[in-house]
Amino acid sequence: MYDIQGVNKELRSTSELLREGIRNFLDGATALPGEVFRDEEVFRDETQSIFLHEWISVACAQAVSNVGDVFPVHVAGYSLLIVRDKKNQVRVFYNMCGHRGSPLVSEACRARGGLLSCPYHGWVYSLNGNLVAAPFLNRSREDSRADDEQLSQLGLVEVRSTVWRDIIFVNLSGSAVSFEDHIAPLDRRLEDWPADELHPVSATECEVSANWKLAAENFVDAYHLPLVHREICSGFEGALKQFGVSLSDRIAGMVMPEGYGSVEEDSKEKSPIFSKLRGQKRTHIETFFIFPNTLILVEPDFQQVIVLRPQRAGLTHETFANYVVSEGSFWEAHSELSRQIDRDSLNVNDQDIDLLEKLQKSRSMSVASQTQVAPEWDQTVSEFQKIWARCFLEG
Ligand code: FES
Ligand SMILES: [Fe+2]
Missing domain, CATH: 2.102.10.10 (Rieske [2Fe-2S] iron-sulphur domain)
Known part of the structure; x- marks a missing residue:
């Protein structure tokens, strides 16, 4: 007869082994186990422990x-x-x-x-x-x-x-803290990039054959910019100045203080910039994850949002949305410029999708547990992983 009890026991012990691995990661003893990026059981648990309860x-x-x-x-x-x-x-x-x-x-x-x-x-x-x-x-x-x-x-x-900076958030369990409290640290951080100056350009739906966490980590990874996106970051020099910022137990980011200055401007036209931006912030590119699945980037003249919608362990749907800064009738007269900005950023997103899909394949090997972060570069990636691990174990 089929030993259903034995099978269940085996399933439980596999899961317990994995939880042990995640605890070891939090203790700093090992990398995050590779299974968390490819295992359907982990994915099922995430839907309950994370996606049900968070904003x-x-x-x-x-x-x-x-x-x-x-x-x-x-x-x-x-x-x-x-x-x-x-x-x-x-x-x-x-x-x-x-x-x-x-x-x-x-x-x-x-x-x-x-x-x-x-x-x-x-x-x-x-x-x-x-x-x-x-x-x-x-x-x-x-x-x-x-x-x-x-x-x-x-x-x-x-x-x-609720809607914040054009992003629609939900809390399915109804039990999360108020959205205002949840978002307050980032709201304050982005005061000089006010949402009421944003003008929506486009929202594109994409499908990525990769785990949603890899996409989130990639968004706050400055290390890959000089190699994968040469057209927006021409060398490691520009990326070297990046630093991580931790805003709360759900929100962290990566700032490139001279990121905007290093962008090669191939257009004669200049887009309007946020009216309150002063001093050094006029060259900042700031990227944040709002755990679990929201990614936001601001530049002096631009906002980008990625909403990650996990479908299964190795498949993610994303909304990729772009915004420029509105100023009178500027964009009515410069529709080609907004199309160009859109094309350029979609091109960057395609480069990332290609990379993520390859990463998912290599992360599907059991040896993937032996990958490790580079501490000087991957501080925000590590922070994301730690938040994930805590929420997963507690949920
Ligand atoms: S009316 Fe019957 S399922 Fe909707
Ligand atoms: Fe990228």
Whole structure:
């Protein structure tokens, strides 16, 4: 007979071994075990221990820029529906009909008449999640319309959400600290790059055959810039001055104090820069992770956001969004410049995706546990890994 108990025991011990390895990493004895980047069991645990409880980003609000826009996303096993309602508010619901659980929408669309209709049996919802019609719910020809009391108990399940610097965040468990407290250290840090001066350029959806953590680590890794992105960082000299900043137990970053100055400007036109920027900040490039899955970069004239939506251990969907600084009608007159900025940054992102997919393959070998960080360069990468390890073990 099949020994299910033995199998379960084996599964438990494998998992315990891995947890032991993660604890050893936190004690400074070993590198983070390679399995955490490729193991589906780890991924399943992450969806509970991390993605359920933290403030996670799901998309950018520019994806639902008009009232009635609907944008479905999958993130770490959760299927969500982002809408812009009639009051111009971004709201997030589970993408699940209250009747038999059918997804309401499978691709981005505009809700006709401000209504969402379930494709299974036709229940109709308004954009604030209320059920407004359920055809023949009472199975009566004379009384085909369900009464309001019946309907009011059958709305969509809404998720705690907020928008910050155009990034849509949700907290699925509802138990995380207030978003304001969570983001306050970074909000203060970015005071001179104010969100109300941002002008959205684009939000591109990409698929990366790599673990989401590798993408997060890569974003705060200055060491790779001179080799992988020569066109934005021409030599190690520029990258040498980088330093790490730790803002909270969920947010850290990497600053290149002369990063912007080292960018070769091939355009005659200069984009407007943030109006409050003074002194040395006018040459800063600052990149941050907001644990677990949000990446943000600011330059004097630019913001970039990457939202990582893990699909499985080796597959991540990302929203890659660009913003410039608005100033009167500058961008109406310089649309080619904004397209150029967009092309250049997408090119850099493609270089990263190529690199990450190769990295995922090499990290799939058991010998990958023997990789190690370079302490002088990888301080923010290490910080990300430590936050991940603590949250994973505690969750
Ligand atoms: S599952 Fe949506 S109406 Fe039945
Ligand atoms: Fe990169």
